[in-house]
Amino acid sequence: MSRSAAMLVMGVFTLYFLTPIWWLLTTSTKTGGEITSTVPLWFTANSFGTFFDNLARLFTYGDGLFGRWLINSAIYAGVGALIGTIVAAMCGYALAKYEFKGREAIFNIVLSGVLVPATALALPLFLIFSQANLTNTMWAVFLPSLVSPFGVYLARIYAAASVPGELLEAARLDGSGEIRTFFTVSTRLMAPALVTIFLFQFVAIWNNFFLPLIMLRDQALFPVTLGLYAWNSQISQIPELRILVIVGALVSIVPLIIAFLALQRFWSSGLGAGGVK
């Protein structure tokens, strides 16, 4: 393939990938009526003002419901992914660096957990949580999100490759406890894998739809995706929601894009761990 053909292919697909996001940006700067009456995919004369008007309406509509949804998502995904990453890393590390009976059995169970789709668990989880009277609480969405079999898998592969056994022996001779060695030495060596696990767990929770859909009734507990879904399905009755859904969609993808850009250096190098081997 020639250089120009390669650039052409990539250029065409850049348009394919970025045009929808560009449309979201330009449309967020229009009033409801302007969406159909102005040039699509471009700004209007007073785009700047309209954008801030839209933002103000987004965050004030329904007593600031949207802000709550953002905070909820940050809690579900941020705190959930953080705890989930630590838990998965500890387990993967133990499976990689210690020999003990049942090690392969545990690893195989975790691996088959990777193949069990999270959505298949949503309904039984709902039934169990309703037995415990815990549906329609934040716990119902938060707790199940902490489990990441793929995180354990990634942590094991990465720990096996990047934490030398001699180093652990040396730490032991220095009198450092196993737990302390893990948190001070090993986690540093595993950093790229940890960032990767965190980010993908974060995205998985942020994007999770079935679990909150089935667990939550109270709008104040919704994550942002479920909230926007609910608004979107009311557009035919409340047309003014259309522009709020569009601006809200734009606002809701900004944190993820920032997180990916900020942590790019780390996760790019950790990403290979899952595929290579």
Place this chain on the structure above:
Amino acid sequence: MQAMTVPSTSAEAPKAPQVARKTRSARAQRRAVALFIAPFAVLFLAFYAIPIVYAVVQSLLTVEREGTFGAPRQVFGGLVQYEQVFQDNAFWASVGRVLLFGAVQVPIMLGLALLFALLLDSPLLKGKKFFRLAFFAPYAVPGVIAAIMWGFLYSPSLSPFSAVTSNVEFLSAELVLWAIANIVTWVYVGYNMLIIYASLLAIPTEIYEAARLDGANNVQIAWRIKIPLVVPAIILTAVFSIIGTLQLLAEPQTLRSFSSAINSTFTPNLAVYTTASVPNYNLAAAFSVVLALATFILSFVFLKSTQRKVTQ
């Protein structure tokens, strides 16, 4: 927690400080393993293993009433629910629909991901960092948001491409499945591309130098060396894509507000959700079990069959 196979000397009294230290160390390691594994084990049991068992149990129960207005109570019904599942034409139509979807969408998506990864890894491109980010950006868009966005883009009245959308009805009964396929492809190509690209980067460059000395060109190197070496990464992305396909829910459910062609049993997961909202939890549990099993078997068979091919 399981006992460790590290040689234990606790039976006999330690004779030298060396041995004493080893014994202490072995015991400390055993405790550490238990501590490291316990949190995940507890969470996995509570939110993975027990729900699966619970779903199986629920699927074997059935609701019985004494008379029309009697109090409902659950009794063991054997495979009654499963009989219903297998007779449910709408459910099997939805399974057929997602299998068709997967047979078309997954190869296209992974083919594109592989092409992009090879181009990123080739000396042909300038501005690699930009392309990498641009192609990956859609992955930051949740399925629901992507469906809302594309829903507007597909709608004849709102789309900026009204010249196209007023002639092609993307949201019609014939095309809506492929409209969803486009959304899923749009979101996940970049993600799969990065996984394949990461494993291309891990190939030692000496291999290429040796191939060049033998007179291989770029295409031959890609075809004969790079692709075979990234097969494990492709398999990984394929398994995740298979799992994702059978679990389709957010995109079709969201698009329902744009298209009347999507009914309440359009995908298997939508059927589960619809059945659970009726509510018929026992039947919905049976649907869930069948679906999880099908996903598991399909992924597992794919994994095993491709692994054999690779080692041959």
